[in-house]
Amino acid sequence: MTQTPLVHADRVRTWLCDHALPLWSTAGIDPSGAGAWEALEHDGTPQRSRDKRLRVMPRQAFVFASAHMAGQGDYLALARDLFGFAMTRGFDPDTGHLAARLSPAGDILNAPHDLYDLAFMLLAAAALTEAGIDTSDALSRLKQSLNQLKAPRGWYEDAAHSLPRRQNPHMHLFEAATELFRVTGDPDWRAVADECLGLFAEVFLQPDGRVLEFYTRDWTPVTEGQAVEPGHMAEWVWLLDRYELATGQGAGAEAGIDADAMFGAAIAARDGAGLLPDSLLPASDSRRTWPQTELLKACLARRRQGKPELLHPDAVLAPMFAEYLETQVPGGWYDKRGLDGRLLSTDMPSSTFYHLHGACTAYLAAAED
Structure with missing residues (x-):
């Protein structure tokens, strides 16, 4: 099946490689060594007094290790450091449970041993392993941590079986x-x-x-x-x-x-702008950035499979850029808008980069095929 070309590769590469990765590998990182900041202001300054979520560390580690593997820059040391911080500072010394929330200085505030957070630790380990970093000890510990949550079917959401x-x-x-x-x-x-x-x-x-x-x-x-x-x-x-x-x-x-x-x-x-709302049940009047990135990736997956283009990837990418990525700080994003286009978010959550990097990298790979 003949595929309609992807026409925005240069735009995507410029945003990702020239702006986003440099921004989030510098301004997005706590220079004290306590991981990544939870968010940046819309002007690109860090929210230094805000608590940090543990999950942001492996998500950013995954991004930077993946960027290294994609030839997008020299980010492997940063990825290793973020993952190392999460492994050394992210487990409660009394319970052995994985933390969820940290103080701005990186001290554990609570450690529910959350399955969601553990999944991202494992994902970061996969990316670092592929990049040639020895994660065998970390994976052994993470596998044991996952086994602690095993349920008769699936896994419990946390140590309390919430x-x-x-x-x-x-x-x-x-x-x-x-x-x-x-x-x-x-x-x-x-x-x-x-x-x-x-x-x-x-x-x-x-x-x-x-x-x-x-x-x-x-x-x-x-x-x-x-x-x-x-x-x-x-x-x-x-x-x-x-x-x-x-x-x-x-x-x-x-x-x-x-x-x-x-x-x-x-x-x-999708709404009238061609973008996804946050929720259908209950119906929401907002739409964040991340659902658009996943819609773009879904279109790219179907394209790889040779399925009919019910929705061309560029039909998602163009409004996604217009609504979320054309910001006052190159490489930043507006994280949430109303269905009427009103800006609702007040900062740039670091966690969103996991979605955006994955979508942009997938788009660039598809454009090269």
């Missing part, structure tokens, strides 16, 4: 395990990915293409407080494609997964 059960941490554990299997070939990580895939096929994905977020202890969807986020529907399209690349096996019809229906439901959720 409810509701959540789709989102299992999605990111699927992502991390898929990448670890791709990089290391360790069958244990393939087994983790396959268990998450089974939950997705049999529990999370609904016949109409929606993905439900919250569940009871036995994986029954909750009736009160349920949510549907179209960004996650798009994200699963991308992650299923990554699984296929890593394993050489499809994750589609044989597992009962209709990714086409999920993608169709996601693109049907």
Whole structure:
């Protein structure tokens, strides 16, 4: 099938390599050695007095290790340092649990041993391993930490076995395990990915293409407080494609997964600007940056698979740039707007770079094919 060309590669490369990576590798990093700042102001200055989330450290480590592997700059030492900080300062010395929130100086404020945060530690380890860094000791500890959360099916959300059960941490554990299997070939990580895939096929994905977020202890969807986020529907399209690349096996019809229906439901959720709202259930009047990046990646995954272009990637990229990336500080972003286009965010969360770097790098790779 003839593919319509991708026309914004130069724009994407300039934003990412000339502006975003230099900005977030300097202004985005605490010079004291206490990891990455939680956010920058819209003028690019750090929010030095704000608490830090542990998850930002491995997310940024993943970004900078991935940038190194993509030939986007010399960021591997920074990636190693951020991951090292999380490994050495991120575990509570009394409980051994992974921290979630840190003080501005990097001291642990709470350590719930959250599955979501642990998934990103594993994802960072995968990227560093691929870049040639020895993470064997760290992976051994992280594997033990993950085993502490093992449930009869899936994994508990934290050490307290909090409810509701959540789709989102299992999605990111699927992502991390898929990448670890791709990089290391360790069958244990393939087994983790396959268990998450089974939950997705049999529990999370609904016949109409929606993905439900919250569940009871036995994986029954909750009736009160349920949510549907179209960004996650798009994200699963991308992650299923990554699984296929890593394993050489499809994750589609044989597992009962209709990714086409999920993608169709996601693109049907777009607003008049062609962008995704934060939530369909409950209906939201806002849209953050990250769902747009996942929609772009979903379009790129379908393009790689040779499927019909129901939505061209440039139809997502162009409004994403216009609404979120044309900022007063080159390489920054506006993180949240109303459906009417009003700017709602007041700063630039560091955690968003994980989404933007992944989308831009995927776009550049597709443009070169």
